[in-house]
Amino acid sequence: MSSKRKHNEINGDPVPDKHLYKAGGPKDDDIYFMAVALLFAKKSLDPNTKVGACIVNQEGNIVGIGYNKMPNGCEDEFPWERKAENRLETKYPYVCHAELNAIMNKTSMDVKGCTIYVTLYPCNECAKLIIQSGIRHVVYLTNKYPDTEETQASQRLLDAAGITQRQRNDPCSLLSSIDSSAE
Numbered sequence: 566m567s568s569k570r571k572h573n574e575i576n577g578d579p580v581p582d583k584h585l586y587k588a589g590g591p592k593d594d595d596i597y598f599m600a601v602a603l604l605f606a607k608k609s610l611d612p613n614t615k616v617g618a619c620i621v622n623q624e625g626n627i628v629g630i631g632y633n634k635m636p637n638g639c640e641d642e643f644p645w646e647r648k649a650e651n652r653l654e655t656k657y658p659y660v661c662h663a664e665l666n667a668i669m670n671k672t673s674m675d676v677k678g679c680t681i682y683v684t685l686y687p688c689n690e691c692a693k694l695i696i697q698s699g700i701r702h703v704v705y706l707t708n709k710y711p712d713t714e715e716t717q718a719s720q721r722l723l724d725a726a727g728i729t730q731r732q733r734n735d736p737c738s739l740l741s742s743i744d745s746s747a748e
């Protein structure tokens with residue numbers, strides 16, 4: 566048998582094209598997955614920026630969820646400050662980003678070929694994780710810091726690796742309608 570892959574595969578099993586989930590396809594499930602990412606962002610204790618991430622495989626199943634938090638077991642050990650005279654007194658050296666947590670918490674063998682829905686455009690460190698994990702698509706809600714070196718390096722990395730990136734910000738209206746019907 567030829568070693569060349571003829572089909573898309575999930576855990577080694579061939580999957581016909583028609584069964585593959587297409588982000589932005591006719592059913593446009595994007596909105597629901599971004600809403601899930603937004604819901605998990607709400608769990609973050611970061612007082613300034615709460616980020617959620619949701620990884621979806623090619624069948625349209627959620628295989629990873631995460632939000633920005635301090636490392637497991639040290640949740641109360643580190644500050645949430647943005648600014649301090651000493652950077653070691655800020656959150657930045659310690660916080661685990663939403664994308665890292667979603668990839669580490671994956672429920673499948675791997676996340677190759679998956680789409681990551683993230684409420685903030687990934688930084689360069691997360692871009693590296695995304696590329697190395699085999700994720701192929703990034704869908705983001707906001708790009709709060711477009712001019713920073715981290716964001717620009719991230720864009721270069723994702724572009725170079727051929728990772729598709731697109732913005733979907735309409736889940737805000739979906740969520741606000743859920744919020745108001747629950748009141």
Ligand SMILES: O=c1[nH]c(=O)n([C@H]2C[C@H](O)[C@@H](COP(=O)(O)O)O2)cc1CO
Pocket residue numbers: 611613614615616632633647656660661662663664685686687688691715
């Ligand atoms: O891709 C990301 N994923 C992620 O979880 N974060 C987190 C780290 C911080 O807790 C927060 C950013 O904080 P701030 O906006 O105050 O600088 O967002 C930040 C980025 C982008 O930098």
